[in-house]
Amino acid sequence: MRLPRCALCHIDLDQVSVCRGGQLLLQDISMHIHCGQLTVLIGQNGAGKTTLIRALLGEISHGGSIRHVDSAGRDLAHLTTGYVPQHLSFDPEMPLTVQDFLAASMSRRPVWTGISKKVRAEVLRALKDVSAGDLADRPLGRCSGGELQRVLLALALHPAPDLLVLDEPVSGVDRNGLKLFLDTVNHLKETLHIAILLVSHDLRLVREYADYVILLDKNVLAQGSPEEVFASEAFRDVFGAGNDLPDDPLSALGAAPGSLLFADNRNAARPVRKAASAPEADVSCDTESGNAVSSSRFVRVSSRSRVQETGAVPDRAAEKPGTDPSVAPDPVPDQDLPDSRSPEKEVRP
């Protein structure tokens, strides 16, 4: 595949392939991730999205080359990568505040001996940059899914990265939290001029936010502007013609959250395509209800039961007790961003 010439610095992947346990997980991936652009990786579960991220992070060995180059193709300094993992696997009861967590990665002084004023100021600034300034003293286990994503984003931005990798930061977060997160990411893109790679399952938001879309299934099936990729035959093959995204916002409310069904069973055996595509019955139910909150609740529930049907582990972030308003007393009164928190609580089944 011929790649377009690039005007800016970018991360150049040339024929990257990953082979593990005799299985070819990625084959001949050639793509550019540009700075100042939001590149979104889409594809079904098992398409190799996470594998590609791990190769980018240098966690697994791969064939081909990954280089950080300028517009003329000359090698630039070593690539600094910021990473927002899909979810954290920590014990929510752990006595650890957001501030401890950030300070532990920003300074060498062990956080149990305390945090210096300088580091505290740095942590607060980092949190404010992602509109999470009020979270500093909250225990990490009591942050909602959306709040946790912003904390992780704050961490990923220190030290300032050339490439920001966001691995499915949408799971366990409802649409409003997700939009807020993507708005923040967009703002970062414009102010910091970094390359951003996002793995997303919410096709409607992909269309709205992405500058460049890459459809992956072991190799690159299609890449280009969102319009180009969404109109491609490969896209219809993967996501089904019935899942074509309507422009009408009312019906989009029903159809788009249905795409959450692709979320988070990447560890399970790859489901057959039929099982993963949006169930028509659910979608029509949502459009009939005509209510954004209740429809999104319905879809979340149905997406979870669907995930269980396909034998996958349900999303951990969504299960976390700390995110349940009935269990977690909120230690920071009324300082939350109302538009980010309340809807997240409402969608809990």
Next chain:
Amino acid sequence: MDAVYHLMDSFLPFDVFRFSFMKNAFLAVLLLTPLLGLLGTMAVNHQMAFFSDALGHSAITGIGLGMILGLRSDLAALLIFGIIWAVLICLIKQSGSASADTIISVFSSTSIAAGLLILSRGGKFAKYSNLLIGDILAVTPEDLLALAIALPLGILLWALMYNQLLLTSVSPSLARSRGIHIRLVEGAFVVLVAVAVMLAIRWVGVLLINALLILPAAAGRNLARSSRQHALFTVLIALFSGILGLILSYYADTSAGASIVLTSAFCYALSLLARRWRK
């Protein structure tokens, strides 16, 4: 040493500390419990309570092997074996072949059986039963000196690795993406725990050593919100139960180790209540 005794006489003019063996035990508690407690905070957060238990059990094998190999010093045998054993468990755990629980359990029972086998040859196990219960009243001034050197060293190492361990326990993949060598950090932690456990085991005993590591940290965790509070509460609870347990054992004429552990268990129960009450 006399100067220290003299100091204690003037500051702690209590009947309990009349005898120098009680003074030694008191000093040993002051030096040991905070280090074990601090290490315990991470063992608790890293879900390694069971691991440290297995490590304690392996001390029997350490002594037994030391005897076979003709090592003159029990402590050397304990340290060498403890470190090798800890690293071995860690490596197997990291290779991810089966669930960690199962692996640790296999190691734990294997080491107990091997130790008992060696030490009970010719029906001489009674000689080593001390190892099971420990005797903190048998601490010598030389032991105290060794502890006084080990404590600051241990805390220094602990301080160096803490932040990295913390990130690893929150998310290994995140830690890896930030350039933390997870295996190295975990290995260093495991070795540090092994050394601390082996230093303490002769006085606390195989059966109870894990309680000193886990109980104060578990109680502190119920009260704390932040890392700093966790460390602070844990050290305070460890010192409190260590000293109170020692004094109680003197008056009640009971095993010092058991009294200390029961006092920490009591603290743990209180911390649970406090947590309920706060919620």
